[in-house]
Amino acid sequence: xxxxxxxxxxxxxxxxxxxxxxxxxxxxxxxxxxxxxxxxxxxxxxxxxxxxxxxxxxxxxxxxxxxxxxxxxxxxxxxxxxxxxxxxxxxxxxxxxxxxxxxxxxxxxxxxxxxxxxxxxxxxxxxxxxxxxxxxxxxxxxxxxxxxxxxxxxxxxxxxxxxxxxxxxxxxxxxxxxxxxxxxxxxxxxxxxxxxxxxxxxxxxxxxxxxxxxxxxxxxxxxxxxxxxxxxxxxxxxxxxxxxxxxxxxxxxxxxxxxxxxxxxxxxxxxxxxxxxxxxxxxxxxxxxxxxxxxxxxxxxxxxxxxxxxxxxxxxxxxxxxxxxxxxxxxxxxxxxxxxxxxxxxxxxxxxxxxxxxxxxxxxxxxxxxxxxxxxxxxxxxxxxxxxxxxxxxxxxxxxxxxxxxxxxxxxxxxxxxxxxxxxxxxxxxxxxxxxxxxxxxxxxxxxxxxxxxxxxxxxxxxxxxxxxxxxx
Amino acid sequence: xxxxxxxxxxxxxxxxxxxxxxxxxxxxxxxxxxxxxxxxxxxxxxxxxxxxxxxxxxxxxxxxxxxxxxxxxxxxxxxxxxxxxxxxxxxxxxxxxxxxxxxxxxxxxxxxxxxxxxxxxxxxxxxxxxxxxxxxxxxxxxxxxxxxxxxxxxxxxxxxxxxxxxxxxxxxxxxxxxxxxxxxxxxxxxxxxxxxxxxxxxxxxxxxxxxxxxxxxxxxxxxxxxxxxxxxxxxxxxxxxxxxxxxxxxxxxxxxxxxxxxxxxxxxxxxxxxxxxxxxxxxxxxxxxxxxxxxxxxxxxxxxxxxxxxxxxxxxxxxxxxxxxxxxxxxxxxxxxxxxxxxxxxxxxxxxxxxxxxxxxxxxxxxxxxxxxxxxxxxxxxxxxxxxxxxxxxxxxxxxxxxxxxxxxxxxxxxxxxxxxxxxxxxxxxxxxxxxxxxxxxxxxxxxxxxxxxxxxxxxxxxxxxxxxxxxx
Numbered sequence: 045x046x047x048x049x050x051x052x053x054x055x056x057x058x059x060x061x062x063x064x065x066x067x068x069x070x071x072x073x074x075x076x077x078x079x080x081x082x083x084x085x086x087x088x089x090x091x092x093x094x095x096x097x098x099x100x101x102x103x104x105x106x107x108x109x110x111x112x113x114x115x116x117x118x119x120x121x122x123x124x125x126x127x128x129x130x131x132x133x134x135x136x137x138x139x140x141x142x143x144x145x146x147x148x149x150x151x152x153x154x155x156x157x158x159x160x161x162x163x164x165x166x167x168x169x170x171x172x173x174x175x176x177x178x179x180x181x182x183x184x185x186x187x188x189x190x191x192x193x194x195x196x197x198x199x200x201x202x203x204x205x206x207x208x209x210x211x212x213x214x215x216x217x218x219x220x221x222x223x224x225x226x227x228x229x230x231x232x233x234x235x236x237x238x239x240x241x242x243x244x245x246x247x248x249x250x251x252x253x254x255x256x257x258x259x260x261x262x263x264x265x266x267x268x269x270x271x272x273x274x275x276x277x278x279x280x281x282x283x284x285x286x287x288x289x290x291x292x293x294x295x296x297x298x299x300x301x302x303x304x305x306x307x308x309x310x311x312x313x314x315x316x317x318x319x320x321x322x323x324x325x326x327x328x329x330x331x332x333x334x335x336x337x338x339x340x341x342x343x344x345x346x347x348x349x350x351x352x353x354x355x356x357x358x359x360x361x362x363x364x365x366x367x368x369x370x371x372x373x374x375x376x377x378x379x380x381x382x383x384x385x386x387x388x389x390x391x392x393x394x395x396x397x398x399x400x401x402x403x404x405x406x407x408x409x410x411x412x413x414x415x416x417x418x419x420x421x422x423x424x425x426x427x428x429x430x431x432x433x434x435x436x437x438x439x440x441x442x443x444x445x446x447x448x449x450x451x452x453x454x455x456x457x458x459x460x461x462x463x464x465x466x467x468x469x470x471x472x473x474x475x476x477x478x479x480x481x482x483x484x485x486x487x488x489x490x491x492x493x494x495x496x497x498x499x500x501x502x503x504x505x506x507x508x509x510x511x512x513x514x515x516x517x
Numbered sequence: 518x519x520x521x522x523x524x525x526x527x528x529x530x531x532x533x534x535x536x537x538x539x540x541x542x543x544x545x546x547x548x549x550x551x552x553x554x555x556x557x558x559x560x561x562x563x564x565x566x567x568x569x570x571x572x573x574x575x576x577x578x579x580x581x582x583x584x585x586x587x588x589x590x591x592x593x594x595x596x597x598x599x600x601x602x603x604x605x606x607x608x609x610x611x612x613x614x615x616x617x618x619x620x621x622x623x624x625x626x627x628x629x630x631x632x633x634x635x636x637x638x639x640x641x642x643x644x645x646x647x648x649x650x651x652x653x654x655x656x657x658x659x660x661x662x663x664x665x666x667x668x669x670x671x672x673x674x675x676x677x678x679x680x681x682x683x684x685x686x687x688x689x690x691x692x693x694x695x696x697x698x699x700x701x702x703x704x705x706x707x708x709x710x711x712x713x714x715x716x717x718x719x720x721x722x723x724x725x726x727x728x729x730x731x732x733x734x735x736x737x738x739x740x741x742x743x744x745x746x747x748x749x750x751x752x753x754x755x756x757x758x759x760x761x762x763x764x765x766x767x768x769x770x771x772x773x774x775x776x777x778x779x780x781x782x783x784x785x786x787x788x789x790x791x792x793x794x795x796x797x798x799x800x801x802x803x804x805x806x807x808x809x810x811x812x813x814x815x816x817x818x819x820x821x822x823x824x825x826x827x828x829x830x831x832x833x834x835x836x837x838x839x840x841x842x843x844x845x846x847x848x849x850x851x852x853x854x855x856x857x858x859x860x861x862x863x864x865x866x867x868x869x870x871x872x873x874x875x876x877x878x879x880x881x882x883x884x885x886x887x888x889x890x891x892x893x894x895x896x897x898x899x900x901x902x903x904x905x906x907x908x909x910x911x912x913x914x915x916x917x918x919x920x921x922x923x924x925x926x927x928x929x930x931x932x933x934x935x936x937x938x939x940x941x942x943x944x945x946x947x948x949x950x951x952x953x954x955x956x957x958x959x960x961x962x963x964x965x966x967x968x969x970x971x972x973x974x975x976x977x978x979x980x981x982x983x984x985x986x987x988x989x990x
Binding site for chain 2: 062065072102105106109110111112124125126158159160162163165167170171174175178179180183184185186187188189222223225226229233249250253257270298299300301302303304305331332333335336358359360361362382383384385386387388389390391439
């Protein structure tokens with residue numbers, strides 16, 4: 045081909061070279077310029093189109109880079125793209141994507157477990173720690189850190205765990221990750237394919253979900269007022285037991301000393317046996333001392349300790365951690381240390397400073413008072429209904445469990461609440477699929493609303509549920 | 518048991534109730550207070566030990582809560598923990614954990630790929646965006662957001678992808694995650710167990726690692742100057758092809774128009790076929806236009822587009838994203854939407870604002886100039902060695918590939934550099950295990966050092982490698 049003409053667009057959006065490039069590319073893709081066709085020489089184009097050498101060269105280089113044309117020394121430029129490849133029928137029909145709402149539904153009163161009180165967060169201090177951290181001197185924080193997280197944060201977590209949970213470990217055994225959702229899959233890989241998991245029923249749906257998605261076997265272990273019933277664990281196939289001993293989720297029971305001992309003895313009998321202690325809300329115990337961690341009882345050799353800042357600080361920060369027994373940590377170092385940590389280093393540094401300054405302890409103390417008052421408000425509002433509603437798990441955490449001796453239909457309770465713009469969460473959400481023994485219950489989160497909202501919301505809720513108002517005793 | 522004595526410690530560290538609690542617990546655990554023993558009544562203790570009612574009650578309640586004792590109505594308190602459970606032999610020997618260094622080894626000159634220039638980062642602006650974001654009015658940002666990330670950020674990514682990469686999608690098809698390390702495992706689960714992956718060889722070790730750890734089958738696809746050689750893909754078992762078409766990692770080649778067409782045609786032929794386009798550093802192309810994305814050529818129905826802010830902003834921010842075809846997004850909504858997003862919402866909001874204000878574009882433009890100059894410095898320093906070293910991939914990205922017609926021993930090159938405190942990265946790191954055809958090469962990252970360091974470092978490096986100095990041409 046000797047040359048061609050081109051209709052130049054008088055626009056500033058597309059430069060001349062882009063117009064030339066697009067023109068030739070379209071000719072090739074449409075099949076008008078076929079495979080093997082020689083393109084006009086650069087010289088010809090410059091003369092005929094009255095454009096600069098740079099324009100032609102840039103356009104040809106781009107076409108070369110993308111492989112539409114090739115250059116044959118001393119012969120010129122040739123179309124190298126085969127147009128039969130460039131046409132395609134698009135046989136598939138389009139899929140319409142249902143857009144889920146960007147905002148969750150609004151409720152006048154929200155008793156969902158998992159909410160926290162956001163009004164008391166020390167925004168000012170948090171902000172100033174960011175200001176202090178994001179600066180030229182900390183340029184290194186832009187680069188990747190270690191897979192297990194920043195040393196400064198792991199060291200603060202170590203101190204905190206030692207003081208408040210009796211957990212004895214080195215900072216080198218702590219892995220910081222983006223919440224339990226992220227740490228658990230790593231842990232499950234680490235424990236190998238042969239592990240068979242015992243999981244509490246009712247319990248966290250997420251645990252089961254992670255295990256299923258990684259094709260791990262699991263066995264349900266029933267829960268009562270003494271926590272997970274592990275009395276027969278020795279006769280089971282379980283090799284890793286997942287428990288929430290300080291405040292069972294969702295029933296709220298504390299694992300008894302006997303069961304803790306049974307569990308630890310069981311774990312010590314075989315090398316491949318482990319206990320996963322999920323200590324998700326142990327910070328909040330309102331009466332008496334905190335319940336000692338299983339980790340502290342078992343000298344940390346058989347207990348994998350998991351926790352998070354979701355309840356104690358904010359769920360959206362996405363920082364959790366696990367403490368691995370040394371033998372597992374060795375395996376982690378071999379298999380996972382080349383992964384990058386999922387937690388932004390700046391956030392890790394800010395949190396480490398927040399802890400080092402004692403602000404985390406201060407915040408926890410403040411929140412303990414706030415939540416205890418809320419809990420008292422809830423318990424008081426429920427008092428007149430003691431014949432209709434039993435309360436459990438009311439000494440710790442951010443939720444309590446309501447059960448109903450005379451009500452079998454949990455759904456009725458939830459729907460009645462929903463109609464009045466009140467969100468409550470049914471206990472049956474936490475029974476794993478395929479289990480029979482269920483009973484009606486409401487897992488009532490009390491952290492998200494202020495005390496006034498709590499009393500008014502509860503008053504409404506109880507009136508709806510029981511169709512009558514009770515006098516305060 | 519009628520009563521007991523207790524040696525009170527005169528300390529402010531432990532309250533009286535804690536001392537009482539600890540005393541009784543120790544007696545139980547040591548076996549001196551046996552299962553079934555009746556404890557002294559509260560009254561007795563108050564009289565005999567001369568302590569308050571509250572002290573006794575708090576201690577007993579704690580022991581009750583932890584299950585060491587039980588209360589039998591009208592009979593009193595009894596030891597309920599069986600001491601045989603509470604003794605344990607600890608049979609396992611201790612493991613010593615080798616502490617890996619908290620700081621990576623220091624090098625005078627670091628040519629490692631994956632580093633970025635941190636000196637030009639707009640710290641001040643980033644800081645002020647945090648200040649603006651972390652405030653009382655944004656309390657909701659403390660709570661969990663949607664699993665796919667904040668709408669504000671996904672919308673900014675959508676606009677950016679449309680303008681700069683020709684990717685047409687809705688914000689609802691974008692999933693924000695903590696980098697490719699985090700997104701890839703999700704994607705692999707989503708694509709099901711039957712998928713057989715084609716991966717580039719040489720290529721990202723991480724891709725192979727994720728596939729292996731999820732027990733997925735993969736097939737190596739060779740790479741040459743036209744990118745991954747997919748000409749025979751129709752006859753392979755591959756159902757999902759993972760490519761880096763804009764700037765192959767690590768060879769640097771651009772996938773040719775023919776191969777792109779072959780790949781797209783192949784994908785369109787069957788419903789379960791997909792292409793994963795990893796567009797990790799497409800922001801940095803220094804000559805001509807950016808290479809159009811495969812996604813833009815394929816109308817987005819068969820291409821899963823993956824990218825990250827690691828190169829363009831900072832690796833430690835841990836924000837990446839993927840664009841899913843609608844049919845896959847439907848599957849994601851079913852299976853993954855109950856997971857919490859791994860990326861802190863505050864960070865997401867800050868980044869969204871940074872993009873909305875045009876600062877991201879501005880930063881990219883600035884960095885393009887900075888990196889282009891660095892690249893020119895590198896290319897210039899290498900010019901006198903054109904007989905000994907071939908360069909490829911030198912039009913884009915943050916690394917180039919050096920190959921050596923006369924040098925077969927890559928390790929010699931790396932070790933010689935190391936001795937002189939210079940870090941370089943060997944090409945063979947990126948050939949997957951079990952592949953034969955390897956050749957010596959160095960993947961030279963040029964982003965981390967300033968121009969002066971680059972020239973001095975390179976000068977030293979070349980002198981060491983070739984035992985002589987060359988004059989600049």
